[in-house]
Amino acid sequence: MRTRTGTDEVAAFRGVSKSYGTVDAVSGLDLVLRPGETVALLGPNGAGKSSSLDLLLGLREPDRGSVELFGGPPRAAIEAGRVGAMLQSGGLMNDVKVAELVAFACAIHPRGHRPEQVLADAGITELAGRRVDRLSGGQEQRVRFALAVAGANDLIVLDEPTTGMDVSVRQAFWATMRAQADAGRTVLFATHYLEEADSIADRVLVLHKGRLIADGTSAEIKAKAGARRIAFELHPSDGPVEERLLRSLPGTVSLDVTGRPDGVRTVRIRSTDADADVAALYRAGLYPRGLEVTGLGLEQAFLTITGEHDAAITGEHDAAGRSEFAKESAR
Amino acid sequence: MTTLIRLEILRTLRNKRYLMFTLLYPALLYVFFISAYSGGTVAGGVPAKSYFMVSMATFGAVGAVLTGSAQRISLERKSGWVRQLRLTALPGRAYTLGKIASCAVTTLPAIAVVFAIGAVEGVRLPAAQWLGLALALWLGSFVFAALGVALGYAAEPDAVQPAVMIVYMLMALFGGTWFPVSDSLKAFARFNPVYLYNQLAGFTRPGQSLDTGAVAGLAGFLVVFVAAAAVLYRRDSKAA
Numbered sequence: 001m002r003t004r005t006g007t008d009e010v011a012a013f014r015g016v017s018k019s020y021g022t023v024d025a026v027s028g029l030d031l032v033l034r035p036g037e038t039v040a041l042l043g044p045n046g047a048g049k050s051s052s053l054d055l056l057l058g059l060r061e062p063d064r065g066s067v068e069l070f071g072g073p074p075r076a077a078i079e080a081g082r083v084g085a086m087l088q089s090g091g092l093m094n095d096v097k098v099a100e101l102v103a104f105a106c107a108i109h110p111r112g113h114r115p116e117q118v119l120a121d122a123g124i125t126e127l128a129g130r131r132v133d134r135l136s137g138g139q140e141q142r143v144r145f146a147l148a149v150a151g152a153n154d155l156i157v158l159d160e161p162t163t164g165m166d167v168s169v170r171q172a173f174w175a176t177m178r179a180q181a182d183a184g185r186t187v188l189f190a191t192h193y194l195e196e197a198d199s200i201a202d203r204v205l206v207l208h209k210g211r212l213i214a215d216g217t218s219a220e221i222k223a224k225a226g227a228r229r230i231a232f233e234l235h236p237s238d239g240p241v242e243e244r245l246l247r248s249l250p251g252t253v254s255l256d257v258t259g260r261p262d263g264v265r266t267v268r269i270r271s272t273d274a275d276a277d278v279a280a281l282y283r284a285g286l287y288p289r290g291l292e293v294t295g296l297g298l299e300q301a302f303l304t305i306t307g308e309h310d311a312a313i314t315g316e317h318d319a320a321g322r323s324e325f326a327k328e329s330a331r
Numbered sequence: 332m333t334t335l336i337r338l339e340i341l342r343t344l345r346n347k348r349y350l351m352f353t354l355l356y357p358a359l360l361y362v363f364f365i366s367a368y369s370g371g372t373v374a375g376g377v378p379a380k381s382y383f384m385v386s387m388a389t390f391g392a393v394g395a396v397l398t399g400s401a402q403r404i405s406l407e408r409k410s411g412w413v414r415q416l417r418l419t420a421l422p423g424r425a426y427t428l429g430k431i432a433s434c435a436v437t438t439l440p441a442i443a444v445v446f447a448i449g450a451v452e453g454v455r456l457p458a459a460q461w462l463g464l465a466l467a468l469w470l471g472s473f474v475f476a477a478l479g480v481a482l483g484y485a486a487e488p489d490a491v492q493p494a495v496m497i498v499y500m501l502m503a504l505f506g507g508t509w510f511p512v513s514d515s516l517k518a519f520a521r522f523n524p525v526y527l528y529n530q531l532a533g534f535t536r537p538g539q540s541l542d543t544g545a546v547a548g549l550a551g552f553l554v555v556f557v558a559a560a561a562v563l564y565r566r567d568s569k570a571a
Binding site: 085107 | 410
């Protein structure tokens with residue numbers, strides 16, 4: 001069992017901003033990671049994920065605000081061997097064998113593991129004798145991972161760790177990662193694969209245009225986005241229905257109604273409370289035909305949240321669902 | 332840190348390009364020069380086999396050091412290995428020190444190979460002078476290691492590789508590597524570290540002692556290159 005030990009902070013961003021020229025890579029980030037959490041950092045390309053991780057690891061200095069790891073400067077935590085990291089931009093040493101590189105990583109870690117153990121943990125025992133410069137992309141990723149877990153770290157930071165891995169390797173990778181988390185380590189990973197965040201993380205952070213726009217369990221994020229979709233048809237023979245009624249359903253986030261020449265209307269509702277909506281439909285005396293209620297994936301939830309955020313900052317105060325409705329009806 | 336240095340040395344010795352360009356190439360050129368001059372002397376009356384033994388040893392040493400530091404550092408900055416190392420407990424300077432240390436070790440074979448050919452071809456020196464010459468050339472190579480580190484942090488590999496080749500070839504051309512520097516050009520050659528480096532061998536000629544002017548000049552270049560390397564390194568670690 002993973003436990004949360006009181007108010008210890010593994011990592012803390014306080015009012016952190018960083019820009020490159022005119023681009024705000026990270027703006028006003030406030031965030032605390034606690035021991036034992038497995039945290040997914042989600043965001044589209046350019047959302048500031050890699051920049052945030054660079055700041056966290058002390059590879060870059062924030063323009064404003066402060067970043068702490070284990071209550072001190074990032075560099076001190078890294079030198080104490082408390083952090084293992086695998087970055088997209090992290091390269092490997094050429095002209096050496098995998099076993100030599102892993103042995104090196106173990107040797108320089110203040111609390112290094114045995115190289116054989118690390119090779120086994122990362123699932124690369126069979127690559128030990130290979131030259132680093134002759135590996136495939138997925139194999140390279142696993143060597144990078146081995147470097148990140150070469151010692152007894154308290155925090156493991158991974159930036160899109162499964163890029164280039166095929167499905168079976170990816171599953172094995174996450175099994176290893178879960179074992180690390182179960183051993184009490186805090187794991188922070190950035191990913192494009194929403195199902196990874198959904199199935200592995202117990203906390204999901206959504207980063208968009210340098211801002212943290214959602215922070216919660218994946219269930220909470222989905223709920224926030226209006227996480228279920230209700231679809232049905234209304235036939236004219238069942239009596240007239242006003243759209244106003246549909247819009248007033250309790251959990252509705254977005255509404256889309258399309259009509260056919262024969263008068264049949266298809267209704268699609270995105271709802272935070274599908275149960276209440278369906279109950280209300282029947283209470284209002286409607287006869288929804290072909291009723292379907294489906295769960296939204298985290299992916300759609302994510303698109304909804306980032307879309308809402310975009311709408312909000314471009315000054316359209318309509319909910320994203322509304323503007324999407326308008327767009328869809330116009331087609 | 333010793334682990335890093337050991338690994339750096341191992342991988343350099345394993346690199347085929349290193350073997351080609353810093354061991355084989357100067358050795359072959361040396362053999363070629365000996366046969367081209369067929370036992371004669373170069374301008375100034377120095378036997379060709381002695382003259383080119385020194386100039387090819389320095390040519391190999393400078394090549395070993397510049398490719399070992401400048402090109403590798405720029406390539407590894409680009410590949411992200413430098414970043415990866417910053418995420419380890421190693422102090423930031425360990426990487427640069429490791430590069431310089433491995434350069435220092437890898438210049439020795441470059442010098443030794445050419446010296447061995449020289450000995451076989453009949454260059455005769457007292458044992459103390461063999462050792463003294465090897466030591467002088469070895470220590471002199473540190474100047475170029477510092478230059479290599481500075482170049483490695485100065486730019487991207489695409490720019491660094493041609494820059495290294497041009498700097499290296501020009502310094503060699505006007506530094507007495509291919510032919511003795513003519514008297515009219517000696518005034519300029521004092522500002523060429525390769526020329527000063529070649530001058531270190533002067534003490535092995537009869538009646539001459541160590542060229543202290545060359546030593547002072549090289550020391551000056553060392554200070555300048557180390558300072559440049561330090562500035563460029565700091566700039567790089569801020570923008571990692």
